[in-house]
Amino acid sequence: MQTKPFRIGTRGSPLALAQAAETRARLMIAHDLPEDMFEIVVLSTKGDRITDRALSEIGGKGLFTQELEDQLVSGELDFAVHSSKDMPTKLPDGLFLSAFLPREDVRDAVVGRTAPTLAELPIAATVGSSSLRRQALIRRLRPDVNVITFRGLVDTRLRKLADGEVDATLLAFAGLKRLGKSEVPTQLLDPTEFPPAPAQGAICIESRIGDSRVNDLLEAINHRPTFDAVTCERAFLGALDGSCRTPIAGYATVEGTSIRFSGMILTPDGSRWHEVSVEGQTAGASALGASAGETIRAKAGSDFFDSWS
Incomplete structure (x- = not known):
């Protein structure tokens, strides 16, 4: 029986705090637990502290997550709540994205x-x-x-x-x-004309692999269609570059066990772009996204990516 509060890590921006509060509220309902069983722990990240430069100049993705992940790894936090589009495609050893809340409007x-x-x-x-x-x-x-x-x-x-x-x-x-x-x-903006960032509109929860006490708690609020859609989109990112230094768009939709994904890569000046669309089953969401990434990479050719360096 859990007697001390679960420690929820978050950034301190108004949006991050709203996302942490939504996560807490869903967990309270799912498990019939009082609010004092969840402590929201606010941490400042490098991305919060440096606001006068583009993210691409100071390290890209991970700037809004490292401090939270350090405390997850050390055990000081039980789990952390993030905007999914801020997450690097490669996470620290021992951590994973264990749950996603129902996705908001992606536009x-x-x-x-x-x-x-x-x-x-x-x-x-x-x-x-x-x-x-x-x-x-x-x-x-x-x-x-x-x-x-x-x-x-x-x-x-x-x-x-x-x-x-x-x-x-x-x-x-x-x-x-x-x-x-x-x-x-x-x-x-219409997503077909102005496609969103992979994972845009989705709140994710990061926790420790193998921590069944926490992960069983989180599974009750995991929204499976969002989980599958974002898994596909992040696999697309992973097959390309996926940092804040690259213009990449991607959006997956789920209906039952079917998933449809469309992705786009652009040169930074917007003068050249390539698109890809694929369909498959949710059970293969990650493989579908990765395959789409390899397809669009081959379509673009190696010279296309010179502008990304």
Whole structure:
């Protein structure tokens, strides 16, 4: 019988705290446990502390996870809650993604100041984004606009936008919804035209391999369709590069035991891109994503990836 609280690791941003609170609430309901059986432990990560440079310049994926993972490995935390798209494809030895909450809306949201949509922005408008995928996709649709790196918490970016630093910015609609800001977007982008980042909109839980006490607890809130979809998308990332230095999009949908995946890779300037679409069974989700990655890599040819280095 568990007598001391489970320790849940999280970053301290408003979105991260909302995600940890949602995880706790689902566990309380699933196991009929009181709130005081779950302690939310807030840690600062390198990605939180360095906000004046692009992620690609300071190490890419893993910047928002290392401090949490260190305490998972040491046993100071029982599990950690993350935005799935922040997770490197290779995790530290002994850790794995044990559960996923039901996925939110995967679409990217435009928040426009001088025009409501990307298409209506004036020529040479400035658009801010911290994501190389979003930057490349914006340039693909609007090669005339000026795209700049734009980091910070959601409220920080919205304040910079209101202050006139950019004409528009892009954010994940899932995060805005979780923060109670679903009215903020001026445009929601069609995923077929502006595909999301692999694992976008999904909250994942990371824990220790073999820790049956914790993993049995988490299994009760694992949403299997999200688990399978994100497993496929992360395998696609793993077959390519999957760091914050590469413009990669990918989205899988699950219906019953069937899974459908579409992926895209772009050059950073958005001038060249390749797409792939595959279907299969959820039991082979990881192999399907990896195969799609190898297919698109072969289609693009080795010279395509020179721009990623």
